[in-house]
Amino acid sequence: MSFLAQSVRQVLRQTTQRLTTTATRALSLSPALLQQNKLAPSGIDISAIAKEHQKECQAICDKINQQIGKSEQGRLFAVVHLCGKQFKVTPGDIILVEGYWPPTTGDEISLDKVMLAGARDFTLIGRPILEAGQVTVKATIIEKTLQHTKTHFKKKRRKQYMRINFQRSPNTMIRINSIEVNRPLNSSAEAETQPSKRLF
Numbered sequence: 001m002s003f004l005a006q007s008v009r010q011v012l013r014q015t016t017q018r019l020t021t022t023a024t025r026a027l028s029l030s031p032a033l034l035q036q037n038k039l040a041p042s043g044i045d046i047s048a049i050a051k052e053h054q055k056e057c058q059a060i061c062d063k064i065n066q067q068i069g070k071s072e073q074g075r076l077f078a079v080v081h082l083c084g085k086q087f088k089v090t091p092g093d094i095i096l097v098e099g100y101w102p103p104t105t106g107d108e109i110s111l112d113k114v115m116l117a118g119a120r121d122f123t124l125i126g127r128p129i130l131e132a133g134q135v136t137v138k139a140t141i142i143e144k145t146l147q148h149t150k151t152h153f154k155k156k157r158r159k160q161y162m163r164i165n166f167q168r169s170p171n172t173m174i175r176i177n178s179i180e181v182n183r184p185l186n187s188s189a190e191a192e193t194q195p196s197k198r199l200f
Contacts, residue, residue: 064122065184073119076179078137081113081129089176094142097172103141108177111137117181124181136180143173 067073077090087095103109117124117135124130146168154163 061185067119067121068181068184073121073181076117076119076181078114078118078135078179079116080111080137081115082111086115089137089179091176091178093176095174095176097174098147098169100170101172103172105141105144107141109139109141109174111139117179124185133182136178136182138177138180139174140177141172142175145171145173147171 075090077088079086079088082095083097083099083101085097089095112132114130114135114137115126115128117130124135147170148168150167152163152165152167154165155161
């Protein structure tokens with residue numbers, strides 16, 4: 001009886017191993033890639049492909065530089081990192097920053113942590129932020145207020161315990177004045193920036 005059980009186990013193991021190997025072979029991409037590599041001609045010049053790619057990139061950069069030079073890019077937008085949050089802004093937008101923030105009402109500030117900027121035809125993406133001086137986002141502090149009252153109510157039944165707390169956190173309203181691309185792409189010249197009252 002034990003001999004019969006052992007032989008059945010061996011047969012089952014062999015069938016499961018065959019099923020798993022055929023399943024992995026059917027789902028695997030590596031044999032197809034190996035066959036493609038064998039069929040591919042060995043005389044491919046990788047440097048020629050890299051040069052063509054570089055020419056295409058340079059042509060795109062030249063188009064963007066022409067648009068920036070002639071101011072034909074249209075309305076710009078930007079994604080700025082401010083107080084631990086990201087805001088997508090365009091000129092004229094008003095954003096609300098929650099929590100305490102040092103600038104006072106009427107201050108003109110420059111938002112330096114620009115993660116992304118773009119227009120209708122192009123987008124400049126930072127890794128994680130764009131180079132300093134590439135894009136300038138100017139803003140003005142409009143108002144510093146407190147948010148609406150939040151009520152925190154605590155109660156423990158049958159214990160004569162009841163507490164009511166009120167909370168009002170500070171808010172800052174900011175108006176985005178302008179978004180400008182200061183220098184053309186792939187240029188090593190440092191942008192001349194006008195110092196503002198405070199930089200954040």
